[in-house]
Amino acid sequence: MELTRRDAVAALAALGGAGSATYGYSRLRDDGPDSTPPSDDHVRETMSATAEIVYPSELSGIAAFVEEFVDARLAEDDDHAAGIREAVTILDEHSQTWYDQSFADLSADTRETALEGLGADVADEDPDGSTAERVRYYVVNELLLALYSSPTGGTLVGIENPQGHPGGIQSYQRGPNGLE
Amino acid sequence: MDRTPVPDADVCVVGAGPAGGLVADQLAGDYDVVVLDAGPRFDFEDRPERQERAIRPFYGRPDIWEMGGPRDDHTASGEWSYPLNHARVKGIGGSTLHWQGMVMRLHEDDFNSGSTRGVGPDWPIDYEDLRPYYPDAERELGVAGASDNPYGPPREQPYPMPAFPPSYSDSLFAEACEELGIDMHSVPNARNSESYDGRSQCVGYGTCQPVCPSGAKYDATVHIDSAEQQGATVIDRAPVQYLEHGPDQIEAAVYATPDGETHTQSAEVFVLACGGVETPRLLLLSASETYPDGLANTSGAVGRYFMDHLFAGTGGVLDGETRQNHVGFYTSSSQQFYDEANEEFAPLKLEFFNYDGPSPVEMALSGEDWGDDLLERLREGYGNHLGIGALVEQRPQEASYIGLAEDQTDDHGNPVPDVHWTVDDRALRTIERANEIQTEILSELGAEITWQVGPEETGPAYHHMGTTRMGTDPTDSVVDSTGRTHDLQNCWIASSSVFPTGGAVNPTLTIAALALRTADHIDRALGETSTR
Structure with missing residues (x-):
């Protein structure tokens, strides 16, 4: 099954451009990485590389989907976007320490x-x-939330209008064979 | 923002939930109205982010609408614990911001529970007294429904919007119920089945409880906005600390503001509309030499007779798809067993869920797997669940009450509310009865029962009732049949706190109908004052 940019737009319509940081919770920790925040290109690349692991293998079109979604989340330039960047840096520091390469x-x-x-x-x-x-929140679950609140991700599981997606009021009436 | 008092106010409403919003809206065209609320004014544009919180496992229910902390501390000294901050929202819109939006009328016998069922007092009003206000309330809230409930109270007018069609899983239940002789019918929703009142049709986000990002589900910001457009002043983050009063009337509401100041709002009339917990608490906090046991509490009933509806439920799995969690509301119910109520069994209503079992996206965020393993787990976990809920009436008991905590104070140094909740045997017996019916239906369907909420596991439906009960006798009730306190001539209460008994339907439509009726009485009272 193919993921598209349109799926990402659908996920963003449900979740908003940014995460839930605009009113409180996500105060970044003082003991976070000291390094310069990664570029948007690098964040996008890292998130796509993670999606290849956490998304099911039967999906294609992952890079375009992630790019669309992540770009919109970063564009908010708020605490949540900063949290994503920080989590990417954590991932990179970990992989540099263990494997001498970025994630x-x-x-x-x-x-x-x-x-x-x-x-x-x-x-x-x-x-x-x-x-x-934090990596679980800003990277792994960020990607899983985007996928499984989208119609394509939901359809993989058998629900074309998953929670979080404004898919209308017809699908709940339909039976498994599309019969109302 | 200017949070200073409104000079020469006619009406001061405390609480910006559905009751306060409706009263303010009804009176704002003719009077100077000010509304004070303890919580903030939430930005509609933030709702997608709140929805994300609702889905993400990190956040609990109180986090969605920023409940918790010293402002909202509480205790639970009763035999039964009570998760108060899961049960309410403070802010403009009140608890309708997180409610599910189910709106049924009470049955005729609910108003005469004492004489017809031998339980609790009769209300001082009958269904016929409230009957003209129910269609108005349905119009104000925007209710989608159909007149197909053979067990409901009489009604003449159609609902403002057509009912939501039944779900696929309703059709499964229908086959079993037909075999068992159980009648199903549609259920009224305060949710737009088509565009209504400038708000969109439901678009199926599936997170109605606790947040509707589209605004298709009614919440009381609708009436607060309308009141403001008519000239009312709404002051948020302004918790009322106590009510200044003489022997016969309230003089002013003393409220705090975020800058640390305290203000005094005077008015001709005061309307307490801050729910079944904070309304009695405010009266108790306003004790004086004249009213040493709490304001308007000559009867001793303020805070007493705290009731909620009790939940009973049974669910299972089928060998086949059931199509759950596309929407967050239910579309079919049965009130067939409601009026079998007597001294031994309470009224109950059945709810056929459209959201039983796990939501795949929530499952996905909580496991220890990803990739193909996660997808396999989601496919195994989702798709064949079915569940039936029920609400059951609780008997009013003096020993079930809202009091003031003795050893804990809020962020302003006031004793926090103590929810001392106890549940009676009739309610527990009725939960068993509901479980039996639910099990019978699911067994007829061939389902394997996988969960049950019975008398041991039951919990509250978050409907706070009874704590300033309505009655004709000032020695055992707090307000009269119009909602005015017996003790104070300019103090009205608009809230489910005035319900003498609770019935087994969700209370908000009756809260709204009573608020409209009380607004009429306030209008008359203010008219009489001005023509003296």
């Missing part, structure tokens, strides 16, 4: 190992939490 340059297998090594697979999301919890 996006790692092979797919190594990227998955790196995410697991960081603990992002078992961590609960928390915008103010540990490095693993």
